[in-house]
Amino acid sequence: MTSSVAAAAPSPAPALSPALSPKVVAPPPQKAADRKVVAAAADEVPNEMHVLAVDDSSVDRAVIAKILRSSKYRVTTVESATRALELLCLGLVPNVNMIITDYWMPGMTGYELLKRVKESSKLKEIPVVIMSSENVPNRISRCLEEGAEDFLLKPVRPSDVSRLCSRIR
Amino acid sequence: MVFMQGFLDEQFNQLEELQDESSPNFVEEVVDLFFKDSSRLLTNIEQAIDKYPQDFYRLDSLVHQFKGSGSSIGALRVKNECSVFKAHCNDRSLEGCRRSFQKIKREHATLKQKLESYFQLLRQVGPREYAVCSRK
Numbered sequence: 001m002t003s004s005v006a007a008a009a010p011s012p013a014p015a016l017s018p019a020l021s022p023k024v025v026a027p028p029p030q031k032a033a034d035r036k037v038v039a040a041a042a043d044e045v046p047n048e049m050h051v052l053a054v055d056d057s058s059v060d061r062a063v064i065a066k067i068l069r070s071s072k073y074r075v076t077t078v079e080s081a082t083r084a085l086e087l088l089c090l091g092l093v094p095n096v097n098m099i100i101t102d103y104w105m106p107g108m109t110g111y112e113l114l115k116r117v118k119e120s121s122k123l124k125e126i127p128v129v130i131m132s133s134e135n136v137p138n139r140i141s142r143c144l145e146e147g148a149e150d151f152l153l154k155p156v157r158p159s160d161v162s163r164l165c166s167r168i169r
Numbered sequence: 170m171v172f173m174q175g176f177l178d179e180q181f182n183q184l185e186e187l188q189d190e191s192s193p194n195f196v197e198e199v200v201d202l203f204f205k206d207s208s209r210l211l212t213n214i215e216q217a218i219d220k221y222p223q224d225f226y227r228l229d230s231l232v233h234q235f236k237g238s239g240s241s242i243g244a245l246r247v248k249n250e251c252s253v254f255k256a257h258c259n260d261r262s263l264e265g266c267r268r269s270f271q272k273i274k275r276e277h278a279t280l281k282q283k284l285e286s287y288f289q290l291l292r293q294v295g296p297r298e299y300a301v302c303s304r305k
Contacts, residue, residue, distance in 0.1 A: 002294045059203050060238065062202055063184070066199075070189070154237065155180045155240050
């Protein structure tokens, strides 16, 4: 199951109401489970905040995306840190205001993603939040030392995320 | 939701609260994602258990994923049994892993049945009725 943000997906752009900005921006192609949410949200004024959510679990991607969209954020989900970096470096996910990533993923971990982002002059200003199902104090402090904005324990709740986002604005 | 008690924890309620007009089937969709994922993981775990020599690291990693997504939908009993399994991996007890795996499969099958009934019930009762009842 790949999540593609590149142009290939044929999902139709939702009709934007005339009250919105005249720029018609095609939404990032969504997986089937996400598509309905994007179409319905088009009636509301889009929030400028764009979050990149990284998690290898399809369940967790769906949950974090829904939590964020319920707070009116635009969300792009990817299933790996490698993919996230690709998209960020290629400029395929412009104006990312926050990255929220799982810690433990096959291949590149969320921690490694955090380091790469903070080492990059182009990306280092983007706040990175780590999520993990394990409460390991060493891990938490290492992430914070490396520049993580916050560390959330899974399962993530709407209250965790709204607390976060009000700080990042 | 009395018949689900013990099987699901607070996380499931959190998902239900997220469900709204823009995604009226959110909970069922997430549950479907879980069962799609979980059947693949269960097969992989079974294969890993039967493999010789045992790779406890891989077993632990697979169950960790399974536990994670179970926990994300509030599958309490599944999650707890996964913790037991992980402890057996840690002890490198193959027999313990086998026993625990049988329990995980049973809990998983029971949960699937219960959730299927639950969503069927919701469809019959209708979302508005359910919304009224669930706020009582």
